[in-house]
Amino acid sequence: MAISPFEELLDAEADVDAGGEKPVLLVIDDEVLVRIVEVDILREAGFRVAEAQDADEAFEMLRRRPEIGAVLTDVDMPGSLNGFEFARLVKQGWPEVGVLAISGKRQPAPGDLPEGVDFVQKPIRSAALVDRIRRLLPPAI
Numbered sequence: 001m002a003i004s005p006f007e008e009l010l011d012a013e014a015d016v017d018a019g020g021e022k023p024v025l026l027v028i029d030d031e032v033l034v035r036i037v038e039v040d041i042l043r044e045a046g047f048r049v050a051e052a053q054d055a056d057e058a059f060e061m062l063r064r065r066p067e068i069g070a071v072l073t074d075v076d077m078p079g080s081l082n083g084f085e086f087a088r089l090v091k092q093g094w095p096e097v098g099v100l101a102i103s104g105k106r107q108p109a110p111g112d113l114p115e116g117v118d119f120v121q122k123p124i125r126s127a128a129l130v131d132r133i134r135r136l137l138p139p140a141i
Contacts, residue, residue, distance in 0.1 A: 023069025024048045028058045028086070031076050038072065038129070045130040047137075050052050052063060055081040055089075062094055068100035070136040075106050084112040100138030 025047045028033040035051055042049050045059060050065065052058040054077050064070055071090060075083035087099045091114045101113060104122030135141060 007114075013056060014064065022048050022067075024050050024065060024067045025137065026052060026058060026061055026065075026071040028049045028052045028071060028077070028083075029074040030054055031074070034074070041126045042072075042133060045126075045133075045134060047133065054079045055083075058086065059089075062090070062097070068094075069138050070100065070133060072100045072102060072133065073092040075101055075103035075108075083107060087117045088114050088116050096138070100132055100136055106118060 004085050005054075012125055013024075016137060020056050021136075025042060027035055027038050027042065027049055028051070029038065030053050032053075034060065035053070039051055040047050050068065052061055054117040056079060058073070062071075071087075077083060077086070081089070083101045083103065090097055090099050099117040100123070101108070101119045101121055104118075107121070108119050118132060118136065120129070124132075
């Protein structure tokens with residue numbers, strides 16, 4: 001039986017209470033199927049994962065959930081911010097949060113990404129994605 005978005009949100013919130021010592025990875029992608037695959041890969045690798053569909057939802061989660069240790073953001077998103085702009089604002093407001101930008105369409109131009117933000121081109125192998133994320137997240141307390 002499929003899990004509703006509401007049940008997924010409850011599961012994510014329960015993760016916070018059950019294992020608050022592990023940092024959370026926030027995955028931001030407006031393409032639902034792509035986000036589902038990314039989230040599945042990362043959860044199977046043992047990460048605690050939250051998800052958002054755009055920068056506005058992601059900023060709200062960053063404000064509410066201090067356990068977020070890293071974000072994986074798509075570059076091309078609807079709304080007022082693309083992934084490069086989002087990464088810049090995350091590094092300004094949450095400098096301790098690791099950021100990995102990902103795109104199958106665009107490469108960053110000089111100055112698009114702030115120092116400390118990593119970039120990968122889609123498609124990326126699952127093992128390589130997991131490795132890149134592991135390098136971004138702070139160690140569990």
